[in-house]
Amino acid sequence: xxxxxxxxxxxxxxxxxxxxxxxxxxxxxxxxxxxxxxxxxxxxxxxxxxxxxxxxxxxxxxxxxxxxxxxxxxxxxxxxxxxxxxxxxxxxxxxxxxxxxxxxxxxxxxxxxxxxxxxxxxxxxxxxxxxxxxxxxxxxxxxxxxxxxxxxxxxxxxxxxxxxxxxxxxxxxxxxxxxxxxxxxxxxxxxxxxxxxxxxxxxxxxxxxxxxxxxxxxxxxxxxxxxxxxxxxxxxxxxxxxxxxxxxxxxxxxxxxxxxxxxxxxxxxxxxxxxxxxxxxxxxxxxxxxxxxxxxxxxxxxxxxxxxxxxxxxxxxxxxxxxxxxxxxxxxxxxxxxxxxxxxxxxxxxxxxxxxxxxxxxxxxxxxxxxxxxxxxxxxxxxxxxxxxxxxxxxxxxxxxxxxxxxxxxxxxxxxxxxxxxxxxxxxxxxxxxxxxxxxxxxxxxxxxxxxxxxxxxxxxxxxxxxxxxxxxxxxxxxxxxxxxxxxxxxxxxxxxxxxxxxxxxxxxxxxxxxxxxxxxxxxxxxxxxxxxxxxxxxxxxxxxxxxxxxxxxxxxxxxxxxxxxxxxxxxxxxxxxxxxxxxxxxxxxxxxxxxxxxxxxxxxxxxxxxxxxxxxxxxxxxxxxxxxxxxxxxxxxxxxxxxxxxxxxxxxxxxxxxxxxxxxxxxxx
Amino acid sequence: xxxxxxxxxxxxxxxxxxxxxxxxxxxxxxxxxxxxxxxxxxxxxxxxxxxxxxxxxxxxxxxxxxxxxxxxxxxxxxxxxxxxxxxxxxxxxxxxxxxxxxxxxxxxxxxxxxxxxxxxxxxxxxxxxxxxxxxxxxxxxxxxxxxxxx
Numbered sequence: 001x002x003x004x005x006x007x008x009x010x011x012x013x014x015x016x017x018x019x020x021x022x023x024x025x026x027x028x029x030x031x032x033x034x035x036x037x038x039x040x041x042x043x044x045x046x047x048x049x050x051x052x053x054x055x056x057x058x059x060x061x062x063x064x065x066x067x068x069x070x071x072x073x074x075x076x077x078x079x080x081x082x083x084x085x086x087x088x089x090x091x092x093x094x095x096x097x098x099x100x101x102x103x104x105x106x107x108x109x110x111x112x113x114x115x116x117x118x119x120x121x122x123x124x125x126x127x128x129x130x131x132x133x134x135x136x137x138x139x140x141x142x143x144x145x146x147x148x149x150x151x152x153x154x155x156x157x158x159x160x161x162x163x164x165x166x167x168x169x170x171x172x173x174x175x176x177x178x179x180x181x182x183x184x185x186x187x188x189x190x191x192x193x194x195x196x197x198x199x200x201x202x203x204x205x206x207x208x209x210x211x212x213x214x215x216x217x218x219x220x221x222x223x224x225x226x227x228x229x230x231x232x233x234x235x236x237x238x239x240x241x242x243x244x245x246x247x248x249x250x251x252x253x254x255x256x257x258x259x260x261x262x263x264x265x266x267x268x269x270x271x272x273x274x275x276x277x278x279x280x281x282x283x284x285x286x287x288x289x290x291x292x293x294x295x296x297x298x299x300x301x302x303x304x305x306x307x308x309x310x311x312x313x314x315x316x317x318x319x320x321x322x323x324x325x326x327x328x329x330x331x332x333x334x335x336x337x338x339x340x341x342x343x344x345x346x347x348x349x350x351x352x353x354x355x356x357x358x359x360x361x362x363x364x365x366x367x368x369x370x371x372x373x374x375x376x377x378x379x380x381x382x383x384x385x386x387x388x389x390x391x392x393x394x395x396x397x398x399x400x401x402x403x404x405x406x407x408x409x410x411x412x413x414x415x416x417x418x419x420x421x422x423x424x425x426x427x428x429x430x431x432x433x434x435x436x437x438x439x440x441x442x443x444x445x446x447x448x449x450x451x452x453x454x455x456x457x458x459x460x461x462x463x464x465x466x467x468x469x470x471x472x473x474x475x476x477x478x479x480x481x482x483x484x485x486x487x488x489x490x491x492x493x494x495x496x497x498x499x500x501x502x503x504x505x506x507x508x509x510x511x512x513x514x515x516x517x518x519x520x521x522x523x524x525x526x527x528x529x530x531x532x533x534x535x536x537x538x539x540x541x542x543x544x545x546x547x548x549x550x551x552x553x554x555x556x557x558x559x560x561x562x563x564x565x566x567x568x569x570x571x572x573x574x575x576x577x578x579x580x581x582x583x584x585x586x587x588x589x590x591x592x593x594x595x596x597x598x599x600x601x602x603x604x605x606x607x608x609x610x611x612x613x614x615x616x617x618x619x620x621x622x623x624x625x626x627x628x629x630x631x632x633x634x635x636x637x638x639x640x641x642x643x644x645x646x647x648x649x650x651x652x653x654x655x656x657x658x659x660x661x662x663x664x665x666x667x668x669x670x
Numbered sequence: 671x672x673x674x675x676x677x678x679x680x681x682x683x684x685x686x687x688x689x690x691x692x693x694x695x696x697x698x699x700x701x702x703x704x705x706x707x708x709x710x711x712x713x714x715x716x717x718x719x720x721x722x723x724x725x726x727x728x729x730x731x732x733x734x735x736x737x738x739x740x741x742x743x744x745x746x747x748x749x750x751x752x753x754x755x756x757x758x759x760x761x762x763x764x765x766x767x768x769x770x771x772x773x774x775x776x777x778x779x780x781x782x783x784x785x786x787x788x789x790x791x792x793x794x795x796x797x798x799x800x801x802x803x804x805x806x807x808x809x810x811x812x813x814x815x816x817x818x819x820x
Contacts, residue, residue: 088790089790091722284789
């Protein structure tokens with residue numbers, strides 16, 4: 001299709017050619033009448049084209065106006081918006097513009113929407129969703145989301161009686177990196193409700209939202225009002241208030257998505273002050289920073305980290321934090337307006353509850369999973385997006401100068417995924433303070449210098465946090481400990497790489513290398529691979545982490561090269577991953593499937609993690625049969641992997657351990 | 671062109687106009703070379719010049735090239751036309767000549783130095799030379815223009 005500007009150029013050119021023809025050929029004698037006619041036709045055509053174009057532009061503007069009317073207001077007093085920053089800070093603006101922070105929340109325009117809306121029909125939990133694209137607009141035919149939302153408020157979400165079907169416009173998107181979810185217009189202006197589907201970007205498929213989060217499957221459909229929850233962190237400086245019936249609500253923010261003023265504070269005064277060039281040069285030459293704006297790089301380590309922690313942390317608003325003018329702004333003290341949640345520090349959510357009765361009641365209702373589920377037993381966060389809680393518990397933060405900006409850079413990052421500063425993707429992140437260890441790395445790690453076992457991150461920030469259908473590095477910087485693993489349930493770094501070894505094996509090495517006292521272990525912990533115990537007997541979070549590590553390349557390398565490795569490398573994991581394909585949690589099934597596809601012979605396995613079926617049939621039994629039939633089943637001298645002395649697979653042991661699965665409800669929703 | 675007009679400003683004025691001619695032609699060489707240099711920076715995609723964060727530098731150096739070239743041509747034009755402008759007089763001719771020479775040095779130098787050290791969207795301190803050069807240019811052009819009335 002021709003673009004608007006292109007059509008405008010054609011129209012103007014046609015009109016100009018017509019006019020010139022009229023002028024020139026008026027004097028041409030014989031063809032005068034024909035020339036005049038041709039010129040007039042061209043002029044009329046040009047005018048018609050311009051009229052059509054203006055109509056189309058008008059329609060587009062009306063469409064955009066409708067989007068603005070339906071979505072939260074993106075404008076706040078004393079905030080200048082990111083466009084005001086661009087002129088003076090083009091480099092910083094460009095690095096922000098290229099980041100996933102910017103695209104966290106966007107209006108649903110063709111530039112923002114990545115999901116397939118080309119006449120898609122998606123069925124999930126008894127509801128049918130018809131997705132459609134009309135020009136630049138995205139629409140969905142679905143059960144009335146307002147009715148669904150009211151039922152959710154009333155606690156009757158899974159009512160079998162379907163609400164009337166309505167057609168709603170998709171007006172807003174959240175996410176653009178791994179997943180994208182969509183919001184439809186509600187009955188109320190500036191409030192949006194979610195389409196209960198998620199587009200998985202890498203897999204290029206739709207999935208029910210409830211299956212994309214690691215949450216108890218019996219919880220049912222996942223319905224949200226963006227203004228009641230997501231607004232807190234998926235927009236810049238939202239204006240929140242405590243609604244009588246709905247808890248927190250926000251219909252206005254400085255900007256959708258995470259923009260400049262989320263980290264630098266309101267910028268209007270800064271923009272106004274810096275219209276004066278002499279002032280700007282005074283600031284440049286003084287080199288002390290501009291007091292009209294916050295630069296996190298100039299803040300103390302705790303204050304800089306709180307800028308990130310306002311969103312990348314688990315906290316709730318105190319009542320005071322919801323009063324006009326008392327919200328957290330970059331450079332402020334997060335503790336004044338928010339309560340940082342930690343498990344195990346009872347005083348944090350103890351006496352202060354009386355100050356915020358509504359939120360306390362909310363927390364009381366959810367606590368069994370909201371807190372217990374989201375923290376390991378030692379208080380470390382289990383779910384991603386809460387890195388501030390973990391990082392601030394680290395010795396490097398408490399006793400040192402560590403801040404988020406020690407490793408991350410929002411403007412000079414080397415990769416878009418994690419926004420790590422240049423050189424911080426490897427050991428340098430730690431060696432900038434612990435340089436002496438880098439000089440004797442093998443002595444410190446007892447692994448070859450080039451081994452993944454010598455990488456600081458792998459041992460001190462292992463992947464023990466869950467989020468976004470994968471494992472994510474812990475931001476509590478600590479050292480591997482079998483005692484800690486046994487006490488907290490948090491997998492230790494050694495056994496997440498050496499998946500074929502027991503906790504007793506790890507304990508023995510940690511004792512020999514670091515003089516760690518061996519903890520008391522059960523018979524099972526001494527004889528069965530720790531990873532298998534987590535995968536088969538663990539709770540849903542442990543199962544997800546174990547399944548993810550079974551597809552982790554460094555673990556594959558470690559098992560294939562270590563002297564103690566199972567003789568046939570990583571094949572032994574296939575039946576166990578196959579077993580995980582029937583896990584009750586869709587997120588665990590998804591991760592197990594991804595890991596299984598990294599195994600020889602299963603690269604092209606077709607499996608639907610939502611239904612748990614492979615070609616319409618249960619996948620677990622099929623995978624185990626296929627593996628047994630492949631002739632690669634023998635694993636000798638590896639009783640810890642549940643094989644007998646002849647190297648034969650023992651399905652009864654798998655079944656026995658699987659039957660002991662920890663079915664505690666786990667909610668690791670990000 | 672008559673000999674009276676050529677000698678209208680006397681030996682000093684003639685010398686001044688030669689200075690403008692010389693500076694103009696050498697300036698043209700310098701600033702066309704700078705243009706080639708900038709093209710090379712474009713061609714080799716040098717981030718110091720082309721990076722998004724270098725937008726101010728790119729603007730400043732482009733302005734240095736453009737102003738330098740234009741001012742060189744103005745100086746050449748002055749060098750050629752001043753001897754024929756009787757109304758300019760010797761003293762004014764020397765003054766206008768110096769103004770235009772000053773503009774030729776200060777304006778491009780200000781832009782170039784302003785781009786050499788930048789503060790995000792702001793140029794470096796060298797930019798203060800630009801308004802000085804601009805004032806000199808205005809004066810030089812105004813004086814020359816007034817002299818064309820006769």
